[in-house]
Amino acid sequence: MSHNISDTPVSKEILKALRAERKDWIAGAAALARENKKARKAVMERLAAASATVPEIAEATGLAPDAALWMVASLKKFGEVVEAEKDGSFYRYALAAEAAQAQEA
């Protein structure tokens, strides 16, 4: 909440009023953002160790396999994770930065 939003043409008073008006939505969104952050961190840490399949990520992070896949797909969309090689019936996923480094090497 510490970001400077004074650049928007909305006064501090209006923002204060909006925060009061949208209190429940803000609380829900903040809880969701915390969950996202935790899940993202866990997935990124696992992938930093080595590429992994969705069941391996799920096992390492404690996320349900569908939730692990959802987070991987979301991270892939925003360019943080890439699909790596096929491993049996699954694909492995890797951190985009490390995959790029490996390709350069």
Place this chain on the structure above:
Amino acid sequence: MDSSKNAVFDAVVIGGGIAGLQSALDLAGQGYKTAVVEKDASIGGKMIRLSKVFPTLDCASCITTPKMAAAAHHDNITLYTCCDVQRVEKNAAGVSVSMIQRPRYVDIDKCIGCRKCEYNCPVLVPDAEQGGFSGRKAIRIPFSNAIPQKALLDVEHCMLCGKCADVCPTKAIRYDQKPEPLAIQAKTAILATGYELSSVTGKPQYGNGDIPNVIDSLQMERLLAPHGPYGRVLRPSDGMIPDSIAYVQCAGSRDASMGVPYCSRFCCMYAVKQAMLLSGSLPLADITIYYMDIRAFGKNYEQFYQNAKAMGIEFVKAKVASLDAGQGGAVTVRYEDQTGEGATSRDHDLVVLSMGVLPGFAPGGVCPVGLGPDGFIQSVLPKMSPAVTDMDGVFVAGVAAGPKDIVDTITEAGAAAMEAAKYLTALSGKAPGAANKESAHE
């Protein structure tokens, strides 16, 4: 592209899907000032969300995107997105449309579609545009080929943290935008309000949406799309490459218990199309279609169906009785095989329900247009002029009048535009370009 609060047009098209865009382009091409009113944040309707189209297997986006861009850049077309129509009524001047434009919380004139806001937003929520299979941010461009390419803030998932406003290079974020009432006056209107799929939660025997790896056909379109959630077809429960995929036909239509007794007409063909695409992307997978009847009614459709059979797709004439969660993420399909085996069951890694087609617009209390018993807009001259409704000067195009495929939708949209143009010509006594041509001759 600019929309104003109270505007006057020759024609208003309600619905910015392929039918509405085709009608609007045909009218605008004849010189008529046309407004397109769309409920979503982007025009393009269902078609822009599809992977490919049958029976040619052309890329859906390659057909739809040029029409979207042409409409967005046409001098005679004004787009109104994020609009909920409140009232469509006849008056002395023609047709008036009152609507509420939902706020984007972004200044559409300032937003340059750079997506910096999206990359920096900390809140991820399931992305309905990707079948819920991946996340989207609270602020985002709706999808990669959306038109307009403008950001949209989902205020119910916004923390008001200010990161988007911080990074926006044009200072376009407007947290305090409010819904805005808009009014359009036109001489004629075309209703091109499309359809919605019936819900997977409507049939307890098929698991009410609670069985993992049971998805609907539009979700499969996203899995097959080049920029789909996974970039390939994977099982949503664990990312496994499916070895066995089944289609359950008539899962939400021809079923009085779901309130959809009619045939949705194009499900057979899209199931065949998806099965062929799957067979291409997963050559080793077994693909089965459980069907009551195959309706291959259009030009080259029967050949398309025969090609699918020749490719090894298995067609089982059976009504699926129920679905259950099986071992290891499988789905158990219980069915009565009408060709001899009787009641039996089989496990599949992924099951696609071909859901029914429901009207996309409930005009009750909004527009006094006549409806058929199926809830779709009634055509009063179904054989001679299918676009004509019981409201003088109000025409219908596409699936708004009943389930139909894209070919018929586009043809009918052209017909609706011609009916509207005829109506406008009769009103004014001359076509819009006629005055210019006459003066040029003089």
